[in-house]
Amino acid sequence: MYFVKSFLLCLSVAQVWCATSTNTPPTQMSTTAIRTTPAPTTPSPPLDVQNVSVVGRKETAITLQWEKVSSDPTYNYTLKYRNGTVIGSITGQGAGAVHYTVSPLSPGTQYDFTLFTVSGNLMSSGYNFSEVTTPLDVQNVSVVGRNETAITLQWEKVSSDPTYNYTLKYRNGTVIGSTTGQGDGPVHYTVSPLSPGTQYDFTLFTVFEGVQSSGHNFSEVTTPLDVQNVRVVGRNETAITLQWEKVSSDPTYNYTLKYRNGTVVGSTTGQGAGAVHYTVSPLSPGTQYDFTLFTVFEGVQSSGHNFSQVTTPLDVQNVRVVGRNETAITLQWEKVSSDPTYNYTLKYRNGTVVGSTTGQGAGAVHYTVSLLSPGTQYDFTLFTVFEGVQSSGHNFFQVTRPHRVRDVEVEDRSETKFTLQWPRVSNNPSYKYRLTYSNRTHIANISETMDVQVKYTVSELSPGTKYDFMLFTVFEGVESTNQNFAAATTINCANSNWIITNTTVEAEIHGAFSTATATNGTKVVDGTVGSSKVLFTGLYPGSSYNVSLFLLLNSRNFTQCGHTLTLVPPLVTGLKCDYASGGYSLSLSWAAPQGVWTQVEIQVSDQSHNVTGTQTHTIINGLQPAHTYHLTVNSVSGNQRSGPVEKSCLTDPKGVIAGSVMAVLLLAFVAFLVVFILRRKPELLSPKLFVESKISSDNFKPIPAGKFEAHFNEMSCDQNRGFGEEYEDLSTVGTEQTRKAAEIPQNRDKNRFINVLPYDWSRVKLTTINDDYTSDYINANYMPGYGNNARQYIAAQGPLPSTVNDFWRMIWEQRVQGVVMLTNCIESGKVKCEQYWPLDYSPCTYGDVSVRISSEQKESNWTLREFEVTNRAVSEVRLVKHFHFTAWPDHGVPDGTSALIQFRGLVRNHIESCGSVGPTVVHCSAGVGRTGTLIALDVTLQQLEKERVVGLAAFVHKMRLNRPLMVQTECQYVFLHQCIMDSLKPKQKIPEQPLYENVDMMYVNAVALKEFQAENGQT
Incomplete structure (x- = not known):
């Protein structure tokens, strides 16, 4: 209580002091106060602390330190928050400065303090200060x-x-x-x-x-650096070994390899010397893997080095040969993968690259190795390549087709065997030969010899039998193209039953032969051969003939047998009896027989009288006068006897004088000569074999180009009536000309149709073989071109199986460089033309000519080929272009004109590029309809271009003078005019139903084609 009263007293004094302190100094105020209001003496409050420092601090406490205001131990200190809240009281006892710790406090908080000095009941005015606790640490x-x-x-x-x-x-x-x-x-x-x-x-x-x-x-x-480069130091189909330089020499560095999708492949340390190696396995063959390689340090990985690598692809399992010739091998293998980025590289075993091919496309892979040597073994390695990585390689070897045997000679033929001989193909002892015959029922394997000629005897054969052989060269199991040839065993003619008359010889021969001749030393007679029979007619009675049978094989005549026969001698004619010896003898005479005889036998009353030599009379003695004797007279030649001639003679003067029949004999001789000439050379009877028609074409005038459209429209009226009438006018052109060569019996089978026969004057003649005058025949005619070129084309029928060799002989001899084919081999199920070129790229032989396809390009309407034609006889090679139009129906016309006009342009360009080396062969089936249409189109378009006129009718007229029925149907004739129209107006839309509408048969010129209708002719 006392303390309170004292405090209030002091406060009053302080207020008085403060109230007067603004105008009066403290000393004056005190003096005045003392003067005016005397009071008892009051103690002064203690002084404030001068400074407070922090000597300790943490999150919940602050330790303060200050110097004591007085050494008086009764001095105390009171610490309060600024709001007056007492924190605590501290004594000033002890030595040194005062320390006081304020707690508990909040971390990181500022506290405002007032520190009071207390002495007795007096307190200082207070020392204000602020301090903060240590803030909390960040937790994470x-x-x-x-x-x-x-x-x-x-x-x-x-x-x-x-x-x-x-x-x-x-x-x-x-x-x-x-x-x-x-x-x-x-x-x-x-x-x-x-x-x-x-x-x-x-x-x-x-x-x-x-x-x-x-x-x-x-x-x-920090993030470690990435590996700079990863190399592949080992690779196979299921593993890849990687290598990279360490990022740091720090052994705590590690490396983690992941697939690009984040899947961990594996990890490895960076310990050890040198670069880091790591093998990734197991993997799939031929697969690209996308990797990321991370450098790892203290659990932190780098941004990652991205790279891709592939495993070794699988090898091809098997390589097959699907094509082979003497200079090329076509290989086939199944793809290792359907991935189109897979490639394949073929190398020789020594490492030289042959070539590469992709795995694109459907099906197996094909690759042709060319420019090879015939009959040679090549060692290959085929690599699968994926993303530049190749497989270990599939090793294999293959051989090219060896050269084939070129010429085979047949020697030492007998009835049961013969010997074959051919030049050795190679000096290689591993070469062999395989011979097959009799429909492959007999196969002979023949080893190569060191002799220049290889010989092989075929035995145990049947007499008179033709054998077809195929001879192959064999190297390492690979056969050459076959050499086809035929040979035949001989025939024992003596065992045949020969039927002999005085002018004929006939027999049925059991054995193969194709021709026969009979010669008596001065005359050669050809026999008629058919159905295993041979017949000689027109022979000289009683003459001895050497009969020979021949077989035509491989363009060569082989003698099958030889046999000498004597004909029955001529009948004795002109018998005449005269008296002799007073009736006791007869004088018998006769006309000299037309033939050969060695004696005449006379039988009289069981007595024989022989007259040798060539005498024509004799005296028969020992007879009775005035008696009638019956005489039988025969002529004899060798072992043959003529038929008997009977004669009754009287020994008295009234004997009958034999009449002369010399006129009859002379007539028979003339008839014999005529028959002989007809059989040997029928064309000799014609005073002029080839007669060129003189029919005029003045009625067909050329149409100017500017007037052709009007002409076309006029002719097309009334269902093409004008074209029909004009075409009818051409029906008989050229029909009066001779065709004798085509009608010779030996040539008839060479014609496809009996009514399409070449005119004699314009027919193509081949060179004669073995003096056979019929071997020059082929159903083909020279055809005129534009201008003065009378032989720019050859119009020919499509080859028959029997005329393919002749067709190629014509191409070679005529120096043909282009062949235009306007038919398909088979149309509507019927054979229109024999395929006369090889079925594949292997060469085929046709007579002396070998043909190989060097290129083939198929289009929608035609196929273009190039043939390499070799004449084996002269070792010369020529190139022949083959233009095959495939979109032309028989007897009709193509669906439109554009395809044929374009095709004609290809042919024309080739003809002009070849110059005048040789004619161009054009054929269809018969070689008149489609053939004539194309030739007429080519010539007329040339005329249109150069003269600006169209002379189509005149040119068809001209063609028909060279070969019958050229431009065979009216629809083809109208089609030709439509082609000219479309050529004049190339931008004009072609009608959907053209005027030349195809019909089965539209024969207006029924006279010329009547036989074609009867035979269901083909063109």
């Missing part, structure tokens, strides 16, 4: 961004107080930087620049009012 620091030179840190704020700051230091105390705690969300701070792949030790301090926390220690590392 996370990395939210990291690269090789920087780390971005993130932490949650210790307090939402925006005055909080944060200081980051290296563990050694070096300050990195500071950041405020302002803003929403956590705090971010990026440390840079740093070194890649390095661990850094940090301390993060929370700072509040200049006071930092104890510090949060943590360590982080």
Whole structure:
């Protein structure tokens, strides 16, 4: 109570002092007060502490220190919060400064204090100061961004107080930087620049009012560098061995390999000397793998080095040969993968690259190795290639087709065997030969010999039998193209039953033969051969003939047998009896027989009289006068006797005188000569074999190009009536000309149709073979071209199986460089033309000519081929172009004109590029309809281009003088005019139903084609 009263007293005094202190100095005020109001003396309050320092601080306490105001031990100190709340009282006892710890406090908080000095009942005015507790440390620091030179840190704020700051230091105390705690969300701070792949030790301090926390220690590392390059040092179908240089020599560095999708492949350390090696397995063959290689340091991986590598692809399992000739091998293999990026490289075993091919397209892979040597073994390695990596390689070897045997000679023939001989193909002892015959029922394997000629005897054969042989050269099991030839055993003619008359010889021969001759030393007679029979007629009675049978094989006549026969001698004619010896003898005479005889036998009353030599009379003695004797007279030649001639003679003077029949004999001789000439040379009876028709074509005038459309429209009226009448006028052109060569019996089978026969004057003549005058025949005629070229084309029928060799002989002899084919081999199920070229790229032989397809290009309406034609006799090679139009129906016309006009342009370009070397062969089936249409189109378009006129009718007239029925149907004739129309107006749309509408048969000129209708003719 006392203390309160004293305090109030002091307060009053203080207020008085304060009230007067503004105008009066304290000394004056005191004097005045003392003067005016005397009072008792009051003690002064103690002094305030001069300074308070913090000597200890943490998150919940602050230790304060201050110097004592007085050494008086009664002095005490009271500490209050600024709001007056007493914290505590402290004595001033003891030596040194006063210490006091304020707790418990809140971390990172500013506290406002007032420290009072207390002496007795007096308290100082108070010393005000503020201090803060140590703020809390950040609890966790996370990395939210990291690269090789920087780390971005993130932490949650210790307090939402925006005055909080944060200081980051290296563990050694070096300050990195500071950041405020302002803003929403956590705090971010990026440390840079740093070194890649390095661990850094940090301390993060929370700072509040200049006071930092104890510090949060943590360590982080920068992203390590990526591997710079990864090499493949080992690879197979299921594994890849990788190698890379270490990023750092630090042995704690590791490496993690992942697939690009993030799947871990594996890890490896960076320990050890040298580069790092790692093998990835098991993998799939021929597959691309996308990898990422990470450098890992202290659990932190690099951004990753991306690379791709592939495993070794699988090898091809099997390589087959699907085509082979003497200079090329076509290989086939199944693809290793359907991946179109797979490729294949073929090398020789020595490493030389042959070539490459892709695996694109459907089906198996095909590759042709060309420019090879015949009959040679080649060792290959086929590699599968994927993304530049090739497989281990599939090794195999193959051989080219060896040369075939060129010429085979048949020697030492007998009835049961013969010997074959041919030139040795190679000096290689591994070459062999395979001979097959009799429909392959007999096969002989023949080893190569060191002799220049290889000989082989075929035995145990049947007499008179033709054998078809195929001879192959064999090398390493591969056969050459076959050499086809035929041979036949001989016939024993003596065993045949010969029927002999005085002018004929006939027999049925059991054996193969094709021709026969009979010669008596001065005359050769050809026999008629058919159905295993031979017949000789017109022979000389009683003459001895050497009969020979021949077989035509391989363009050569082989003698099958020879046999000598004597004909029955001529009948004795002109018998005449005369008296002799007074009736006891007869004088018998006769006409000299037309033939050969060695004696005449006379039988009289069982007595024989022989007259030798060539005498024509004799005296028969020992008879009775005036008696009638019956005489039988025979002529004899060798072992043959003529038929008997009977004669009754009287020995008296009234004997009958034999009449003369010389006139009859002479007539028989003339008849014999005529028959002989007809059989040997029928054309000799014609005074002029080839007669060129003189029919005029003046009625057909050329149409100017400007007037052709009007002409065409006029002719087309009334269902093409004008064209029909004009075409009818051409029906008999050329029909009066001779065709004798085509009608010779030996040539009839060479004609496809009996009514399409070449005129004699314009027919193509082949060279004669073995003096056979019929061997020059082929059903083909020279045809005129534009201008004065009378032989620019050859119009020919499509070859028959029996005339293919003749067709190629014509091409060679006429120096043909282009063949135009306007038919398909088979149309509507009927054979229109024999295929006369090889079925594939293997060469075929036709007589002396070998043909090989060197190229083939198929289009929608035609096929273009090139043939390599070799004449084996002269070793000369020529190229022949083959233009095959495939879109032309028989007897009709194509669906439109454009395809044929374009096709004609191809042919015309070829003809002009070849110059005048040889004619161009054009054929269809009969060689008149489609053939004539194309030739007429080519010539008329030339005339249109150069003269601006169209002389189509006149040219058809001209063609028909060279070969019958050229432009065979009216629809073809109208089609020709439509082609000219469309050529004059190339941009005009062709009618959907053209005037030349195809019909089965539109024969207006019924006279010329009557036989064609009867025979269901083909063109």
